[in-house]
Amino acid sequence: MNSPQAPVAESYHAQHSPFGAFASFTAGLVDAPGGFGQSLRRAANQNLYVGFRKSAGQDWQLLPFLTPPKSQETAFTGDDTIVQPPRGFQSLRPENYRRTLGWASDTWRADDTRFGFSLLSPFGPMADPAKLKKAAARFHLAPAITGWIEYDNRTGTTPVELIFGVGNGEDTLRPLGDAHPALAGFAGGGRFGYATKSARDVAVRQGFDVLNPRFRDYHGLHVIAGETGLVFTVPAGRKKRFPLVLGFYAAGPVTSGIDTTYAYTRWFDGLEDVLVHGLAGYRAYEKLAAQRDRELARSRLDADQQFLLAQATHSYLGSSQLLWHKNQPLWVVNEGEYRMINTFDLTVDHLFFELAWHPWAVRNTLDLFVRRYSYRDQHGLSFTHDMGVNDYFTPAGRSSYECDGLEGCFSHMTMEQLLNWVLCATTYAAHTGDRAWLRANQKTLLACATSLRNRDHPDPAQRDGLLKHDTARVGAGAEITTYDSLDVSLGQARNNLYLAVKTLGAWVLLERAFADLGLKKDAAAATATADLLARTLTTKFEADTGFFPAVFEKDNRSRILPAVEGFVYPLFLGYTDATDPAGRFAPLFGQLRQHIGQALRPGVCLDAASGGWKMSSTSTNTWFSKIAIAQHVVRQLFPEVMNAAARAGDRVHADWQRTPGCGLDAMCDQIRSDSGVACGSRYYPRGVTACLWLLE
Template sequence: MKSSIFYNAHHSPVGAFASFTLGFRGPKGGLGLELDGPANESVYIGIEDREESGQFHALPFYGGAENAAHDFDSEHLSELAVAQAILPFAEEEIERRMSASIDEWRAGDLTFRLISPVRSVPDPEQEDAKGALTPAVLAELTIDNRSGKLPRRAFLGYKGSERSAGMRILDQLGLIGVGQGTSTAIATMDSDVYAGLAWQPESILSPHLHENLSFMLGSLGLLVATVEPGEKRTFQFAIGFFRDGVATSGIPTQYLYRRWFDQVEEVLIHALTHADKTIALAESFDRALAQDMTPERHFMLAHAIRSYFGSTQLLEREDGRPLWVVHEGEYRMMNTFDLTVDQAFFELGLSPWTVRNVLDLYVERYSYQDRVRFPGNPNSQPGGIAFTHDMGVANNFSRPGYSGYEQAGLHGCFSYMSGEELMNWVLTAGLYLKRTGDQNWAESHRNTFLACLQSLENRDHPEPAKRNGLIGLDADRCLGGAEITTYDSLDASLGQARNNLYLGVKAWAAYLVLGYLFDNLSDPEAANRARVQAHRASETITNSADQDAFLPAVIGEGVDARIIPAIEALVYPFVIGIETEPFHELNRTLTRHFKAVMDSGICRFGDGGWRLSSTSRNSWLSKIYLCQFVAERILKEAPDVHADKAHVQWLLDPENAYYAWSDQMLEGKAVGSRYYPRGVTAALWKSHSVDPLQDLTKLLAGAMTELNA
């Protein structure tokens, strides 16, 4: 796979809502904490020229360093300005190799590695999670001066972007580092390195007097080392993040890592002390990830995993209970349920307790009771339990029973998603029980499962004899508007919830999962009710196919667009292991529909990429990945290699590459859902058995086994 290497990628500790983003040319990365995009800082990574002392070459991740003396010296009398002495490496000199845990750059005699291992998080109520939750990533700077004849300096540093705090030199004993305020820092324990602050990096690299290196007006900080002729040396650094005090409103919390760390210096020391084990874990995981994957799929999955971890946040409530949050990329909505259900496959392979944690909080605080209405009818009908779209935005938890997103009186984007979120809770609960066998948890939610079944039935039709298994009514909270789906910025083909084909198959899957849950609870009456509804949904969908095998995007409402996500929800019974032979006609109908939309080309873009709806130019990569898994494992289609190549190019397009991994693409251009976590649906590509969740669990366990051997 030959493509541009200049794309941003996350390098993030687990649960810190932090990212050292790097890879896009210019000052477009840096150390970001709780941000909706890259920090847009200059990052300096470089080496002195082999032959010309005092001249340097750097990776191209910085901008012009302006001497700010003129802000203080109106008569221009100061002598602080120095000549520029750093040039970027030529593009042809630079190589990059990225996997999920290690991102490596090579240029000339310089090798720079960023290490942020993929690792599980132990349940902090049961085990010590300090090692997994240390809010730092590692860096290694290797200089090969074995063929050089002069000492050569190498450097790593950044220009902080936080306006409320200045740059500083760390003064912790045994630690050499620079940081900004108390929240971000880079440090080493190598005593051969020195630190400095200045307006220009050259002032630190070639200082007139070392006494002046602690110039606190300086906007950038560097760590500098020297490698003698004939030597090859590797310098190890930690890049740390820290947020003190109360982290969120609505539900007061602090970061859970505050159990062990009181300042960023402690974070850095712990990370450096345990660096060798961290690096071994990263290398082991990357070896396991690369096995049996094409370069295109390996790149997309590794890139997506990085963006997922950059959005994760593990908090501690006032009573000591952990609270897991995944922020929604650039939007920073918290635990958006449309993402939770899709990310669950990956999360259950790594840290199953986090899925339970989110499900429980939805029941505790973000469920509500509502009624439902037929379209155009002001009279409400019995409804039942529903769940919010999210739990708040950007560290602000929303009030109980309400999201930060949903608004009344609308027919499109920002309307309520009550029906789909109800299904999402059921489906995620089924996946969790399958992975863990947690019968105590299932028993504790027996009444929740019953309430979900009743609510889904009521949203179909108030009269049982008139039910068809689909969503037929809108939530009363819409106040005359209409419910939507997770495809909120698409037309009615995927945006409208009522009688939607995509949501119809999802309802069928939810009823099957409810049957599975009630079987586990020895409730045959409720299980039978759920399966009756599943059969109704199956029959309704199957009977809607036309003579050419196409299924309408919205059933019975004259919306004849064709959609790929008709097949999406087949994933849930397959992954859980629910027998679907009684629904072989539905499977056959969906298979014929998928073949028809793909073979006809109406659901492809000109570059071969997948078009989720024939009437929209919008597509979401995370959903494409999920549908690819369904097509290959359930419908027995061959992998679409040509589409994979197109999807890689979407991510690497110069207009998109700044945002790391992005989801929503308008004919290959990132128009929304950027800097986004949901691409980990691609983790399902690593499954080749009849138990995908076990396969994903073994992916991590295999790395740990190799590490401990």
Template sequence: MSAHYHTQHAPMGAFASFTIGLPQSRGGMGQSLSGPADQDVFAGYRKLGGEGAADEKWQLLPFYIEPDVPAAAAYTSEFAEEGAADEDAPVMLDADEVKRELRWASDIWSHDGFELKIYSPFGRTESPETLSEEVARLAFAPVVQLEVGFDNRTSSKAVELVFGLGHAAHQLRPLEDTAPDLAGFALGRGMGFAADPEMIDRRLQALSIFYPKACTDHRGLHLLGPEGAVVFRVGAGEQASFPVSLGFYQSGVMTTGLTASYYYTKLFDDLESVLRHGLAQHAYYREQAENRDAELARADWLNADQKWLIAQATHSYWGSTELLWDETEKKPLWVVNEGEYRMINTFDLTIDHVFFELDWQPWVVKNTLDLFVERYSFRDSLNVPEGIDTDGGISFVHDMGVMDQFTLPGTSCYECGQITGCFSQMTMEQLINWVCCAGTYVLATEDREWLQAKRATFIACAESLLRRDHPDADLRTGLLKFDSDRCGPDGAEITTYDSLDVSLGQARNNLYISVKAYAAWSLLEKVFAEAALGETEWQAQAVAATDRAAGAIAAKFETDCGMFPAVFEDGNRSRILPAVEGLVFPHYLGLVDGLKTRHAELFDKLGQHMQNVLQRGVCLDAKTGAWKISSTSKNSWFSKIAISQHVLRSVFPGLEVASEAGAPADAVHARMQQTAVIGQYAMVDQVNVTDVVSMGSRYYPRIVTSCLWLREGK
């Protein structure tokens, strides 16, 4: 596997990352960014000469940009002559000579006895309101843990190890100025790194820390310098590793629209207290990360490429998470920012994150659904022929705002009117998303108290789904076909696949939306049957709607080619993978076997469809062999591919597809993410799979859908 890609290392809920991994590129610590930070990361070692012999040059991992001349040249002429300092320059290690292993919650680089380990652990959490302060501090501390180490047992020379950062645009401050018990540096008050002063050999701060001619003050530092590091020493014949804690801290109100601050500020007073906690609890976090790593390693039904995709995706998910405290309501406020776009709780992502979140923090699903109901729901009218009742019903917006700016109630930052493509309304899909997300939460957690509290919302959603089929009950066909008046008279609703062509862009009479609505009705059957509701009349309505949708979809199958059209109108001949995406919800809840028996024709035809689309030139790219979301678009989304793969293997286990659609495709998908052109953005969702370039959705959380694969061996 290639090691030439960035990875985000992030604590839960801090919307902050330490990004590192792309050779000859900057990364480092960043807060609320749309991509990697712009810091040089210095990590490496040098062997000391001893007995009068010269020390060897620093050997550094390739995560910095080599300067044309040392920074001191900007102040003096001492190094201004080109090449004058070459003899003192550190050696940037060849990336191909450095071993890297990305695991589920750690990232390890090694070279000639040196190791850099980064831990970004996670575990199951409960709502902060229910936790003691001690437990909450462990769960939500904004820290990432590092270790630098060296196995020097076979050498007669001592070794020095270094970890540090450099950033020309930000001045570093020595932590000892405010915290004598911490050795390290900070970028202002918001982020920094620290080690135990008793473990380090010395600190470095200078215009360029690796040039010995640099000026220093009485402490051996130079406060003007934008580069800082801590140095450790490992004696001859010894082996040692040293913890370093990276911390983030943003105080005060962080948002508009809703007044909220970071939750961790209720637990920690400042950056220094975060760093102290990180160092004190280093062993705890290391063990937690190692436990996650072992869990993924034990999943022997997954190949190495699938495990890598899960690990990389999970790291990116945590980097987009933000746990706030609503200062008005005095309760937690959960946000997942949409990667580079930084939209708040985009519902298209919330619905796909639900499976991972139910495993690790189920309370955040309820937290987000509540806010959609309380602030981001609305009622609309329908664009229907004259003479038909236009009332639509309840639905939900696409998102809650952008970059910590919460939008007004019932509005999003994305959706516009009077258009038919990208940025139009997603009313049908977001209605389905609330039903599928809420139904999955209720049936998986058996949270009957919440179910009772949302009785009216579930009923309103069922009514709205029926009306978007047709306001007249006698004219319902089982397919959603009427656009919201929010589109205006000349606009049309779209789906989450907004940047694709009409095969997935149009919501009306769409195969993907139809199967997802079928799944929503199948969940509503069970929700209304729950004793906590006992809505027998609505249960019967849901059963009838599920049956009606199954029949309507099956009737659109084209026997001449053995596939469904992507859109049931205008002679559309595009073919799509997400024909089966919606089935993930009843499958997750153990309902799909009953549906397969009840609607055998539909499942038989969906199986044939998948068998025939997974061919070269259809939904396997003719050039690369990657899976394509649509036969008529190069733009493929890895988060959605992961769901289709899971459904294919789990719901249609006996289906024979082209052999290259199996493990070889996993390798193709992983290698694309590991190329420098894509890997510079950590995890990228939208990729042109023919030309292997990023199309958008960089630094993205949604590919965590790949964690569904972990369920396949259970």
């Protein structure tokens, strides 16, 4: 979208999303539409009219949220000679405005900051929805976001007009005021809509050309036309801010396989209820958003890091989906553009964010994995990669992703998901102190330990702690890891450095969990296995190169950053015995320090062209969510290896996300490290791993 020489202007979509509605109002990419999207894998395609004009005779100044809209008038009149796109506006260029993405807000300022427009997506600590009282449920689960538009006309001499509008292309919207006179706004059926409070200084507009409507019915609209808007008037000498609410509503059955409805339908009876609620609660939502913005702004994170966490959080909320099944909440995070349901690889990464804000979500997902998405193969218990796709829950014990007889992408991830259950479960229980849940899952934890050991070797005498035996489900194929689309350095599960260190983390956590449960023998056995594995790992270190190989097979010489990923769990839980460089794993730590220190060099795991962090020295496909974990672990455990080039990564990673290579699809995870262009995992929730940085 830009010539390689030109400096690339900031241009990115952000998802503005209620909690748990799997819905986004997406906006921000320059010269691109966006708007209301329900369960989509990318931005919607509505033109947004957001801007101001300083007097009736002048052009509108609009933020660049639209492509030149084509009037639908010709379809009615049969006359294509008189039709033209809306005129009378100038599309503001990035240099004409300033955009600020906060943790829970996205604000555009123009005209010397006199003009302002902001979209808020407030979030906060939230109790288990099964136990929420009505008022709290309505506050937290309202499928709406709020916003505002303002102009400071205190020094002006003529009234200034503001516009907020949506053009739904071929589809028409309906005026809300017909049935709800207190609402000024428009809705698409009962599915989405926007509103402000009816007032004398707010006019509604609907026409083929919303800026210059030629046809007006008895109430000034033309409801067969697709373009709509609210026009606000700010008198000379006044500063006015107008509240906006943008809502969604999806009634009735949502999913198949497991029958669910949206949780919010228990507390809201329709879109109008949501919009009225949003306007009534506007101040409280504004306050909550401001609180989050302040927290992030006052954190130790630099501007680039703050941007990355803010953008990641926006996309996480966009993939979140709180359902209701048989009188109980059912928590889902959809996997961005892939829309797989509760992909376990993502659950384990969302863990840190969810434990901070809605820890019941982790437990809810773990329970469903046990109840429906676990299975037993020749080695014992494990879990599926996901629970389905696109609102379709797959049959029990089966994922949507995993196919048979493969050695690469789409193969099974049996070992990976077994580790993910162990890590999520033990981290959840330790962090929340929910010992009752841990005890209820004692049998599962013990079965996981047995299964882990069997995947090392069925014969205890031959075990070294490394996972070496694939599930029978792969047939003639081989298990893979979550890093499915990278090269073999991270793709193969057997004898894999990343998985081995992750396994070490799992044993360290199991050791504590078993001890908490009073299972002394099992705790001791876990300790022994952890120590055995740590010793085995030290034997894999290449003294000549000072690196670990990525795979302990076939003379692999790839160098990977996720070598340290497994330490994020004991680090997060403050298990200092396991994370003390001089502690029980001191020899391994020394080697990992050397490995990472050497990896964080241009041409190894820093991209030679861009300077961005790379997961693997032998792949240009790098994943932001995993970079964020690696950065956190490295900065905490091996701060001395953070050289200037490595520290420069944040700027590079932020630039990737705020320019169209990624920004076209809001937060992206799989990125070409040389170009910064997304190559997968678009519109993606997983980047919230960056919340770990707040703990540094």
